[in-house]
Amino acid sequence: xxxxxxxxxxLGVPTVFLLALFVVPLLSMVVLSFxxxxxxxxxxxxxxxxxxxxxTGGAYVTxxxxxxVMAGVVSLVSILIAWPVSYAIILYGGRYRLLLTLAFxxxxxxxxxxxxxxxxxxxxxxxxxxxxxxxxxSAPLRFIMYTNVAxxxxxxxxxxxxxxxxxxxxxLNFDARLIDAAKIFGASPLRAFVEVTWPLNLFGTLIGxxxxxxxxxxxxxxxxxxxxxxGTLYGxxxxxxxxxxxxxxxxxxxxxxxxxxxxxxxxxxxxxxxLRRTGFTGLGRG
Amino acid sequence: MYITLDGVSRQYxxxxxxxxxxxxxxxxxxxxxxxxxxxxxxxxxxxxxGLEKPTTGRVLIDGEDVTDLPPHKRGVAMVFQExxxxxxxxxxxxxxxxxxxMKLPAAEIAERVAWVVGILSLGGLEKRYPNxxxxxxxxxxxxxxxxxxxxxxxxxxxxxxxxxxxxRQEMEVxxxxxxxxxxxxxxxxxxxxxxxxxxxxxxxxxRKGRIEDFAARTDIYDRPRTAFIAQFVGRSxxxxxxxxxxxxxxxxxxxAALSLPAALPPGREVQLFVKNExxxxxxxxxxxxxxxxxxxxxxxVILRGAYADYILAFGDRELNASRPRSERAFxxxxxxxARLEPGDIDLFDTDGERPS
Numbered sequence: 212x213x214x215x216x217x218x219x220x221x222l223g224v225p226t227v228f229l230l231a232l233f234v235v236p237l238l239s240m241v242v243l244s245f246x247x248x249x250x251x252x253x254x255x256x257x258x259x260x261x262x263x264x265x266x267t268g269g270a271y272v273t274x275x276x277x278x279x280v281m282a283g284v285v286s287l288v289s290i291l292i293a294w295p296v297s298y299a300i301i302l303y304g305g306r307y308r309l310l311l312t313l314a315f316x317x318x319x320x321x322x323x324x325x326x327x328x329x330x331x332x333x334x335x336x337x338x339x340x341x342x343x344x345x346x347x348x349s350a351p352l353r354f355i356m357y358t359n360v361a362x363x364x365x366x367x368x369x370x371x372x373x374x375x376x377x378x379x380x381x382x383l384n385f386d387a388r389l390i391d392a393a394k395i396f397g398a399s400p401l402r403a404f405v406e407v408t409w410p411l412n413l414f415g416t417l418i419g420x421x422x423x424x425x426x427x428x429x430x431x432x433x434x435x436x437x438x439x440x441x442g443t444l445y446g447x448x449x450x451x452x453x454x455x456x457x458x459x460x461x462x463x464x465x466x467x468x469x470x471x472x473x474x475x476x477x478x479x480x481x482x483x484x485x486l487r488r489t490g491f492t493g494l495g496r497g
Numbered sequence: 498m499y500i501t502l503d504g505v506s507r508q509y510x511x512x513x514x515x516x517x518x519x520x521x522x523x524x525x526x527x528x529x530x531x532x533x534x535x536x537x538x539x540x541x542x543x544x545x546x547g548l549e550k551p552t553t554g555r556v557l558i559d560g561e562d563v564t565d566l567p568p569h570k571r572g573v574a575m576v577f578q579e580x581x582x583x584x585x586x587x588x589x590x591x592x593x594x595x596x597x598x599m600k601l602p603a604a605e606i607a608e609r610v611a612w613v614v615g616i617l618s619l620g621g622l623e624k625r626y627p628n629x630x631x632x633x634x635x636x637x638x639x640x641x642x643x644x645x646x647x648x649x650x651x652x653x654x655x656x657x658x659x660x661x662x663x664x665r666q667e668m669e670v671x672x673x674x675x676x677x678x679x680x681x682x683x684x685x686x687x688x689x690x691x692x693x694x695x696x697x698x699x700x701x702x703x704r705k706g707r708i709e710d711f712a713a714r715t716d717i718y719d720r721p722r723t724a725f726i727a728q729f730v731g732r733s734x735x736x737x738x739x740x741x742x743x744x745x746x747x748x749x750x751x752x753a754a755l756s757l758p759a760a761l762p763p764g765r766e767v768q769l770f771v772k773n774e775x776x777x778x779x780x781x782x783x784x785x786x787x788x789x790x791x792x793x794x795x796x797x798v799i800l801r802g803a804y805a806d807y808i809l810a811f812g813d814r815e816l817n818a819s820r821p822r823s824e825r826a827f828x829x830x831x832x833x834x835a836r837l838e839p840g841d842i843d844l845f846d847t848d849g850e851r852p853s
Contacts, residue, residue, distance in 0.1 A: 391548050392581040394568040396642065397598030402569075406594075410585050487626060490584035 244464035261464035278445040282427035357439025365433035381415020505554035516706035529693035532703030574648035595646035724849035775841035776818035781832035
């Protein structure tokens with residue numbers, strides 16, 4: 212009886228928490244997305260006008276596609292960087308492993324705005340990189356001045372620590388002696404990686420991908436400070452609906468679109484993966 | 498010799514984990530590396546496998562110097578203590594792995610996997626994943642993965658340590674049978690003397706990175722070359738003492754008088770070992786102590802099934818005797834005479850070597 216109470220308490224608290232702070236706001240957003248706003252007032256009148264606008268009007272589809280590409284590229288680049296970095300920490304970190312992983316959290320000690328602005332100071336026309344280049348008599352790098360590349364660099368910089376941490380944890384739980392076993396049975400180091408290391412860390416890599424992809428999809432700060440005229444992303448446009456334009460209902464509809472897009476993206480990736488083939492044992496016996 | 502280790506050493510920092518090991522292993526031999534944990538036996542095995550590089554020395558397999566060859570080019574296989582099956586692969590895929598790496602045609606892979614499934618009675622488990630198997634089944638798959646590629650040698654690193662006793666004894670017989678059938682050398686690392694004794698042709702006793710002795714299993718047990726082996730292999734009673742005038746007898750520190758198989762210079766300090774099963778027990782006839790006659794009191798009897806272990810009080814020390822149950826049984830509190838023959842004594846100098 213006491214155990215049942217404990218279970219109810221331990222599972223009940225997070226359930227209430229999630230319902231109150233996640234599901235209810237989400238539902239209210241869905242409701243709002245089917246109303247409309249007029250002159251900074253919410254009009255409670257059911258319609259699908261917001262979704263029609265998003266599907267046909269303005270550059271919203273462009274923004275969404277750009278956001279998807281941006282989030283995809285940023286996540287892939289982050290994973291490409293995070294893998295060797297995490298692997299190196301596991302292999303050579305020795306007793307400094309924990310310290311090195313904690314070092315990745317250092318940027319989080321300042322705020323996101325501050326980090327993006329610092330990056331602006333580095334990449335911009337008068338930033339450190341181009342100032343040095345010009346002082347040396349070379350032409351400035353135009354592709355990092357208020358472009359989508361600059362946005363991508365900023366997003367990689369913002370979310371890389373998370374991806375590294377997730378892949379590091381995955382590798383930490385990975386029994387590296389399986390690599391020895393693969394080598395003994397005839398696999399070259401590269402083959403051992405393909406046969407054993409990669410599939411057994413695929414699950415962790417996908418979590419890293421999702422944790423980078425989803426926030427990138429709704430990124431607002433990096434494109435705003437680094438992106439320039441052609442750099443508007445969906446999340447940034449959405450934030451404007453709630454700010455300057457005061458078209459909250461349209462913003463809510465954009466939020467719903469983002470939410471559904473994220474879910475579809477995660478499902479698409481998730482369905483292609485057989486958890487068993489990643490050594491995931493949480494499925495139990497049988 | 499089929500496998501030759503030539504002056505192999507491995508240094509970690511300032512410690513020599515393996516220290517100038519030279520040994521040869523024949524093509525049909527079952528060899529055990531027996532030693533306490535930390536003695537360097539696993540490092541030695543990993544050097545043969547190619548997972549560790551020796552600091553100095555050479556490794557030869559089938560006449561070829563493989564010292565600088567990576568593990569995947571050596572053609573040896575290994576069975577690990579923790580099994581190390583690939584968790585994301587089914588039993589069939591685990592067994593097929595070495596064959597796929599050898600790039601064999603699919604038909605031959607299927608045939609060989611079927612063969613190994615047969616000899617290890619793994620039928621019906623091919624589609625399961627390792628975590629859906631019992632420990633014993635996982636062990637068989639690990640053994641099968643080791644045998645399926647018909648390696649030049651099979652290296653076994655404490656493969657039975659994680660199994661319970663009954664399963665272990667069953668597997669001992671089976672492993673030995675596969676070795677005989679395949680005719681390849683098995684090199685078996687263990688700290689368990691029973692495993693080493695039950696399976697091996699020869700046993701190498703490893704201590705502090707060195708081979709203390711490498712000899713037939715009966716020699717290791719019956720004629721230990723050093724005090725360490727006498728202590729480590731089998732269970733023994735240890736005595737310390739001084740050779741008496743005349744050189745034929747020894748007065749031990751605990752007050753026993755023992756007569757020696759061969760004369761030694763008087764006054765020499767020695768240590769002696771008498772295996773527990775060599776101590777014979779007789780009812781006390783009242784004749785008292787004499788050479789090789791130690792009057793004791795039974796303190797405790799531990800029933801082992803086929804035999805009984807007696808814990809005896811001799812003066813203020815304990816002696817251990819192990820007697821078959823077919824003999825007369827003694828009860829706790831009984832007075833007995835523990836007897837031994839001069840030939841039952843293994844005698845060493847204080848530094849652990851046989852006196853020359």
